[in-house]
Amino acid sequence: MCVWEAGVPKLGVTVENEGINFAIFAKNKKKVVLNIYSSGSDLAPKKSFVLDPTMNKTGNIWHIYLKGASAKTLYTWKLDDSPELLDPYALSYTNNKNYSRRKSIAVKKDHIRKKHLNRELEDTIIYEVHIKLFTQNFNSMVKFPGTYSGFMDKIPYLKELGITAVEFLPVYEWDDFTGNTGITNGAKLKNVWGYNPISFFAPTKKFSKNQTLDSDSEVVEFKELVKALHEHGIEVILDVVYNHTAEGGNGGKIYNFKAMDNKTFYMLENKDTQYKNYSGCGNTFNCNNKVVKDVIVDSLRYWYLEMGVDGFRFDLASILGRGEDGQWNEISLLNELVQDPILSHCKLISESWDLGGYYVGDMPAGWSEWNGKYRDVVRKFIKGEFGLIPELLKRIFGSPDIFKRNNRGPMSNINFVTCHDGFTMWDLVSYNNKHNLSNGENNNDGENNNNSYNYGVEGGTDDPAILELRKRQIKNMFLILFISQGVPMLLMGDEMGRTQFGNNNAYCQNNRSTWVDWERGSKFSEITNFVKNMIKIRKKYSIFRRKNYLELNECENCEVSLHGVKLNTPDYSYYSLSIAFVLHDTETDTSFYVALNSYHGELTFELPILQEKKWHLLVDTSKVEKENFREDTKALIDRKYLVKPRSSIILISK
Numbered sequence: 001m002c003v004w005e006a007g008v009p010k011l012g013v014t015v016e017n018e019g020i021n022f023a024i025f026a027k028n029k030k031k032v033v034l035n036i037y038s039s040g041s042d043l044a045p046k047k048s049f050v051l052d053p054t055m056n057k058t059g060n061i062w063h064i065y066l067k068g069a070s071a072k073t074l075y076t077w078k079l080d081d082s083p084e085l086l087d088p089y090a091l092s093y094t095n096n097k098n099y100s101r102r103k104s105i106a107v108k109k110d111h112i113r114k115k116h117l118n119r120e121l122e123d124t125i126i127y128e129v130h131i132k133l134f135t136q137n138f139n140s141m142v143k144f145p146g147t148y149s150g151f152m153d154k155i156p157y158l159k160e161l162g163i164t165a166v167e168f169l170p171v172y173e174w175d176d177f178t179g180n181t182g183i184t185n186g187a188k189l190k191n192v193w194g195y196n197p198i199s200f201f202a203p204t205k206k207f208s209k210n211q212t213l214d215s216d217s218e219v220v221e222f223k224e225l226v227k228a229l230h231e232h233g234i235e236v237i238l239d240v241v242y243n244h245t246a247e248g249g250n251g252g253k254i255y256n257f258k259a260m261d262n263k264t265f266y267m268l269e270n271k272d273t274q275y276k277n278y279s280g281c282g283n284t285f286n287c288n289n290k291v292v293k294d295v296i297v298d299s300l301r302y303w304y305l306e307m308g309v310d311g312f313r314f315d316l317a318s319i320l321g322r323g324e325d326g327q328w329n330e331i332s333l334l335n336e337l338v339q340d341p342i343l344s345h346c347k348l349i350s351e352s353w354d355l356g357g358y359y360v361g362d363m364p365a366g367w368s369e370w371n372g373k374y375r376d377v378v379r380k381f382i383k384g385e386f387g388l389i390p391e392l393l394k395r396i397f398g399s400p401d402i403f404k405r406n407n408r409g410p411m412s413n414i415n416f417v418t419c420h421d422g423f424t425m426w427d428l429v430s431y432n433n434k435h436n437l438s439n440g441e442n443n444n445d446g447e448n449n450n451n452s453y454n455y456g457v458e459g460g461t462d463d464p465a466i467l468e469l470r471k472r473q474i475k476n477m478f479l480i481l482f483i484s485q486g487v488p489m490l491l492m493g494d495e496m497g498r499t500q501f502g503n504n505n506a507y508c509q510n511n512r513s514t515w516v517d518w519e520r521g522s523k524f525s526e527i528t529n530f531v532k533n534m535i536k537i538r539k540k541y542s543i544f545r546r547k548n549y550l551e552l553n554e555c556e557n558c559e560v561s562l563h564g565v566k567l568n569t570p571d572y573s574y575y576s577l578s579i580a581f582v583l584h585d586t587e588t589d590t591s592f593y594v595a596l597n598s599y600h601g602e603l604t605f606e607l608p609i610l611q612e613k614k615w616h617l618l619v620d621t622s623k624v625e626k627e628n629f630r631e632d633t634k635a636l637i638d639r640k641y642l643v644k645p646r647s648s649i650i651l652i653s654k
Contacts, residue, residue: 009021009063010023011023011061012089012090012091013087013089013090013104013106013107019065019066019067019069020066020070020073020106021064021065022034022063022064022066022087023063024062025060025260025264026060026077026079026260027264031079032050032051032053032062032078033049033078034048034049035048035049035075035084036048036074036075037074037076039074039213040094041096049064051063051064071108072107074094074103074105074214075087075103076103079260082254083100083254084100085255085260086255086256087199088255088257088295090105090199090202091202091219092202092205092219093105093198094213095213095214095215096213100253109306114226114305115230115308116308116310117233117310118310119164121347122542122545124347125164125538126163126164126165126237126487126488126489127158127161127165127166127490127492128169128239128419128420129492130168130492131146131147131148131151132146132147132206132207133192133492133515133516134151135154136510137518140154140516140518141153144209146207148209148218149221149224151225152225152228155228155232156232158234159233159234161528161531161532162531162535163234164234164235165235165310165347166229166235166237167349168236168237168239169194169195169239170194170197170239170240171194171203171204172194172199172201172204173197173198173199173203173204174191174194174196174197174198176191176196177190190510191508192508193507194241195241195315196245198245198255199256200240200242200296201302203307204218205218209221222307223308226309227308235310235311235347236308236309237312237347238303238309238311239312240300240303240314240315241316242285242296242320243278243281243285243315243316243317244283244285245257245285247282247283248283249274249282250273250275264289265285265286265292266284266285267285267286267322277355278319278322278354279316284319286324287320287333288323288333293333293336300312301342301343305342310346311346311347312347313350313351313370314348314349314350315351316351317334317350317352317363317367318356320337321334321362326356328357328359334367335364337366339366344366348366349368349414350367350368351370352369353372360373361399361402361403365408368412370416371395371402371415371486373395373402374415375418377392378477379428381480381577381596382473382598382646384453384599384600385451386576389570389572389573389577392579393552395415395484397485397549397560398410398485398546404549409547409549410486410548411486411487411547412486413485415481415484415487415488416481416488416489416490417480418494420491421447422446422450424491424500425474425491426470426494426497426498427452427500427501427503427504428450428452429453429455429469429474430452430460431450431454431458431502433458434446434450434502434503435501436502436503436505438503438513439506446503446505447505471497471524471526472621472646473646474494474497475527475621475648476648478490478531478534479534479621480596482535482538483538483583483650485544485545485546485549488538490531493517495531496523496525497523497527498517500514526625529625530625533619534619537650541592542587543559543585543590544583559586560581560583561582562581563579563605564576564578564579565578565580565604565605565606566606578595578597578598578643579595581594591653592652592653593608593615593650595648595649599645602643602644602645603643604641604643605641606640607636607639607651609639614636615636615652615653616634616652616653616654617636617651618630618633620644620649621647622647636651
């Protein structure tokens with residue numbers, strides 16, 4: 001009995017009450033063998049089934065039904081003279097240290113409909129986080145550090161911070177070593193980030209509290225994590241990697257796709273002898289081949305429907321927009337996903353670049369995009385570079401120059417200053433240069449253009465003036481982030497001054513240099529509280545999270561008016577390092593005056609005159625912690641406000 005779906009044998013395994021159906025795509029193969037094992041530690045199968053092409057083959061799909069087989073059956077495939085292969089559709093793998101000896105585990109789906117929070121984008125605050133690194137440190141004080149279960153213990157912390165969505169770095173199984181070049185103390189370093197997928201369905205056992213060889217409990221453990229986050233009002237976004245696999249290029253390992261049909265699954269060139277490498281990881285997944293698209297869509301639907309996640313961030317998403325010839329294709333999988341009757345209801349977020357080009361703003365309507373230009377402009381402005389005021393305003397007001405041309409709104413922006421790939425925010429204000437020697441690549445890896453500044457000392461210091469300035473600059477960046485139109489995203493630990501000691505490419509560092517140090521939470525509570533308060537203000541007033549672009553017209557009743565140190569005179573000149581503007585929230589009839597000063601000296605700003613209300617100080621990043629964010633201040637009498645060097649203010653009308 002073969003299990004069919006829409007007239008096609010259903011790929012992977014389908015566990016029924018009386019047996020299991022096994023199916024795999026294998027093109028131009030003469031001999032297909034299914035091996036069944038008793039234990040993950042066994043070197044030889046207990047049974048092998050040679051499939052009959054006249055009975056067990058439909059098109060390019062080979063399939064066999066084993067009556068009496070049950071859930072947790074261990075198996076591998078062998079195609080012609082290939083090594084034993086992992087099923088790319090498997091939902092779990094055994095936990096062998098030697099990847100070549102792993103087996104696939106037959107898992108029965110629960111088919112229980114998962115509820116999603118369906119939070120609007122304008123109400124979303126994203127926290128990019130690595131499940132293991134978030135709680136691995138002993139001072140995280142969780143029962144199972146570095147695991148799905150351990151993460152659950154920190155959900156109340158995230159809720160109190162104001163987070164509405166976690167964006168997990170990759171959670172499906174990956175190869176620790178493929179693509180790594182770093183060697184330290186004679187040993188090859190392990191990839192901890194997970195951007196090196198073996199398949200797109202199986203959650204990694206690396207984050208499971210149960211490390212039993214043949215267990216599939218990580219599937220249940222991940223579902224429990226998603227459910228717990230939902231119960232606290234927090235959505236789950238997965239960072240997914242469909243642009244390449246751990247099989248690498250020529251000479252790379254063979255896990256599944258290469259043996260199933262190299263030409264189908266990868267972009268090739270030079271008479272199909274070389275792999276195109278738009279990913280920078282040795283190969284490029286052929287995302288717009290129909291067979292490959294089906295794998296991706298099946299994977300996304302599995303995580304959405306069966307595992308309960310709410311959205312996806314696509315690593316190097318522009319590769320999904322390349323045709324089989326490698327050229328940018330307007331009609332691509334990117335379009336199909338936003339038109340999909342199921343997946344169109346997910347949050348779809350793209351990293352819109354790859355080694356072949358930069359495509360921010362080119363995604364179809366329905367996508368949100370990591371805005372790399374926002375990151376760069378905010379960093380440069382905070383650092384004190386000239387010539388940025390006109391572009392800074394565009395970034396704060398939703399980057400209409402990038403997205404409006406495609407009839408997309410401000411929520412197409414995912415605004416961020418830092419992410420996993422690069423400096424943490426504390427390191428951004430503590431280091432002029434990257435310090436990646438521990439990666440074993442002679443400091444040649446990682447981005448060189450970080451737009452960072454150390455304010456006088458490279459790295460750690462006890463100088464109170466430098467420490468105060470670094471904290472102030474972090475508050476300035478967070479202030480800009482949370483008043484900007486679009487969806488704000490912050491990197492795990494930035495709200496507590498997390499450092500990686502200058503490493504801006506810590507993909508292979510699973511140690512205290514990357515583990516969140518929870519003791520910094522008390523040392524940097526000033527920043528943590530500032531972030532909490534900024535998130536509260538953003539949530540309270542809709543002017544900071546508009547679906548449509550704010551019009552920057554100079555009129556009395558407009559939602560936005562622009563100013564400089566003098567009223568109605570914004571300074572757009574090359575040497576300008578400051579800008580001010582008024583935002584009016586019509587829902588609450590509340591106005592906000594924002595002044596940003598990245599100059600090394602103080603500036604006096606003229607304040608707009610209010611007819612029936614008075615200005616009250618809400619935020620001043622130059623003040624000490626108990627005074628830098630207050631809602632109970634007295635009305636300002638003076639019609640001017642002195643903004644300290646490298647600081648920002650927000651006034652509120654009352």
